[in-house]
Amino acid sequence: MKRHTSTAYHEAGHAVIAISEGLSVWSISINGDGSGAVFYSPLRNLNLEWDGSNRTRIRVEKDVRVSLAGLIAERLHGGRHDPKWSAGDHNHAADMIYSITGSAEEANAYLKLLYIQTRQRLKLSWPKVESLARELIARHSLKRAEVKEIVGTA
Ligand SMILES: [Zn+2]
Numbered sequence: 402m403k404r405h406t407s408t409a410y411h412e413a414g415h416a417v418i419a420i421s422e423g424l425s426v427w428s429i430s431i432n433g434d435g436s437g438a439v440f441y442s443p444l445r446n447l448n449l450e451w452d453g454s455n456r457t458r459i460r461v462e463k464d465v466r467v468s469l470a471g472l473i474a475e476r477l478h479g480g481r482h483d484p485k486w487s488a489g490d491h492n493h494a495a496d497m498i499y500s501i502t503g504s505a506e507e508a509n510a511y512l513k514l515l516y517i518q519t520r521q522r523l524k525l526s527w528p529k530v531e532s533l534a535r536e537l538i539a540r541h542s543l544k545r546a547e548v549k550e551i552v553g554t555a
Contacts, residue, residue, distance in 0.1 A: 404435040404483075406538060407475050411486065412437040413533035414474020415467055417526050418519060420552060422463040429533070430542035435486075437537075441467070451501045461497045465512070466519045468494040473520050474530055529553075 408431045416426045419441040431437040451457065472487040484491075494512065502508040523530060529552045536543060536551055543551070 405431060406534070407478065407483075408435055408437040408486070409534040409537040410474045410478040410530065411471040412439045413530045413537060414470040414472075414477075414523055415439045416441070416533060416548060417474075417529050417552065418470035418522060419467045420548075421522055421526060422467060424463075424467070425545070426548050427545050428542060429537060429548065431537050432541075458501055461501050462515060465494045465497050465515045466522070468497075469516055469519045470523060473516065473523055477520070477523055477527070477530075478534075 412429050412431060416429050416439050419426050419439070425442040427440040427442070429437070429439045468490045471490050475487070494515075495508070498508045498512050498515070499505075502511055532551050533543070533548065536547070540547075
């Protein structure tokens, strides 16, 4: 039950930040085994080959904020956090940042900055995270139209 609640906040966090980054959330779900998933429009033409462009850097930043949002939402909710559930998200975020930075020092500082930005945005949108998490716990899965109805946009 506890795991279920943490997962709902985790997926709601990804969804709310994806929406705030201008992405479309297609569906969100939580499963009986404690796992969950959110499907959102992929970042178009994101090329991991670092081309030095601002365009690619901004896309990477958006993708990283969406990735970090699950873990941060769980922490803000205050549930006990089991890192194994967010390891994939964190590894993805780190890979993305490493692909556009020149050193581990820069990558670590950059990730920290994006983490802080994401936490601030989640705090500002916390009522939306709560509403989505509550509905996810009740319904187990939400489609785009339902997400739209709950948070006002999707
Ligand atoms: Zn996640």
